[in-house]
Amino acid sequence: MKELKFFTTQGCHLCEQAEEILFALQKEYIFELEVIDIAADKELVERYGLSIPVLLNAATGEELYWPFNADKIASLLDV
Numbered sequence: 001m002k003e004l005k006f007f008t009t010q011g012c013h014l015c016e017q018a019e020e021i022l023f024a025l026q027k028e029y030i031f032e033l034e035v036i037d038i039a040a041d042k043e044l045v046e047r048y049g050l051s052i053p054v055l056l057n058a059a060t061g062e063e064l065y066w067p068f069n070a071d072k073i074a075s076l077l078d079v
Contacts, residue, residue, distance in 0.1 A: 002031040002077050003058040007048045009039045014066055018053040021070055031077055034058075 006022060008015035022033060038044035038052060048054050055064040057076050064076045 002029075003034065004031055004073075004077070005034045005036055005056040005058055007036050007038050007044065007052055007054040007056070009037050009052060012052055015053040018055075018066060018068070021068075021073065022055075025070055025073055029074065029077060 004022075006018070008019070019035075025031075026033065036044070038048050051065050053066050055068070055073065055076060056062070057064075057078075060078075062076060064072060068076075
């Protein structure tokens with residue numbers, strides 16, 4: 001099964017918008033979504049702190065930075 005990692009944090013309005021898109025896509029495509037709060041990891045804050053929301057294709061290592069839409073996420077999933 002395809003897996004995306006979703007780098008986010010609480011209180012991020014852009015992350016909330018991205019989450020809505022992701023949950024809608026899960027009705028259309030089959031993929032696992034791991035939600036990772038970057039606030040819990042100093043290294044992740046340094047890497048993604050100014051860029052969230054960010055999606056990572058776990059299999060390929062390809063990252064997708066905001067702004068993105070359903071079509072870009074589908075491309076990331078390679079569907």
